[in-house]
Amino acid sequence: MLVFSGFLPLTKTCVQFDLTREVSVSDTFQVLSTHYGASGEELYGVCARGCTIDIRCNAFDICKDQLLCRTIRGWTPVTPGNVSAGVCQRFQMKCQEGDFLDRPNGTCLSHYYCDFENDPEPSCFLSESLADQFDWTRLTGSTLSIDTGPTSAARGLYYKYIETSDIMLGEKAILESVRTFQDKTYCLTMYYHMYGDTTNTLTVRTQKGNNAAIDRWQRAGDHGNAWYRLSGLSLPLDPDTKILIEATKGSSFTGDIAIDYVELWPFACP
Template sequence: MGEDRYESETAYPAAESSGDNCQSLYYDGEVPKSSDLYVFETITTFPYSMMAFCTNRCVDNLECLAVDICDSNGEKSCRLVRFLKLNLTTTDSSKTCRRYKVDKRCGYGRHYDEILKECKPLYVCDFETITEPSCFLEESQNDRFNWNRYSGRTGSTSTGPSGAKVGKYYKYIEASSPRVLGDNAKLVSNRVFKDETYCLSMYYNMYGQTTGTLKIQTRTGNDTAVTHWKKSDGQGTKWHSIELYLPLNDNTEIIIEAIRGSNFYSDIAVDYIVLWPIACP
């Protein structure tokens, strides 16, 4: 991991998601933000996604049974919980954390649905290998050019990231010639989804003075695509993160589209894209 920080934004109430080891969480309710004797570690600094980092720390500790995700005036933290107490509720929404129990019964790449009592697939695109069985995205045939899988700094100066956010590889659009204003590259989903709400989390980098547009859409059947999130123009050198509620069904396609700006200072990159089979926390 690099030492660069990232900034997080939420289009809906959310916490950062995903992880190097895909672990299972399920929402257990709200708990008071006040000090809890059963909390044995509070974490405020994260080398990558908060949910991922905290979940992995919990899974690696046999005493840890839950992760609390807390947000106080934009300051995010997580707490690792050793024992679980009953009836931890509060009516003051400004002083609550969301508790997620860690379930270890599904193994790598699966999420346990406590309501349906079944393991569900967790889709992860980290671009670390050319072939990714867990990835739910592929290159579209309905665009102007393809995304590049890459490691390290992009070839053009003053645009693109200095390296991956997670691991060594990421995907980006190369904005140099022969690309022109308005050329687009799409990643589209290649899975059949259940009729339910998912959470998509993603890192993105939009460094460059003439950066174009990055957007996340869904399209159901032949309907017009619906834009759930869009960002334009340069966003600095840092990696940023986004988490989105995405209502999907067996006829829905996810589209991640990058559009080239007015000149080559327009590289756009994405990394560690995860689709959770739950609503965003």
């Protein structure tokens, strides 16, 4: 991934960016749905006030408080007047896929994500728990049973789901975090699919040490044959706290629950 920082002559200001709408300086949240990025159909950007006209926060980056940025490849910022010739100056700095650029310090910051495209997956912060009754299944294409589960991944080719054909009512499959977190608030995003007449629950919890786990988010029941996006769940974490993603079996085989592209951002959700 290429991440850019740049400086402009004071006489020029970037106000327009190809492939997206202009954003009012009062907007704090921008959805970018068409881009040339290597992965994904949508990216969510957090922009500081006035980001689109601030040379410290080139708007073809996705910025958080003008510090944490990810670049969308193929976007061209332009200056007013001569769109074809007045291209904003910039130089590039390379960060690993999934990392952010800390603009003031010029360093790359980690970003955890699980897209399930590879097994094993070094970037993934989740692993199968030993404290559940069965495991999640990595799959491409349709699930085994009719009238339940997705027919394809939300992004890429692979996703994870619970196969409920031979599982007892109420049994749980849990993915738990295996990273040591800093003492701060993180933002969890993911896609989820809950289709079938006997779909039970999908729950995100946090657990500190041996204390009881705390429910942070939950969905229950049949949501239809569609992927949905959890666009942001703020989670207070620390070195002793872990994240649990738990799916519970319903009363029959038509209760497959799937997740895809789970991301953990190193800042609170907007």
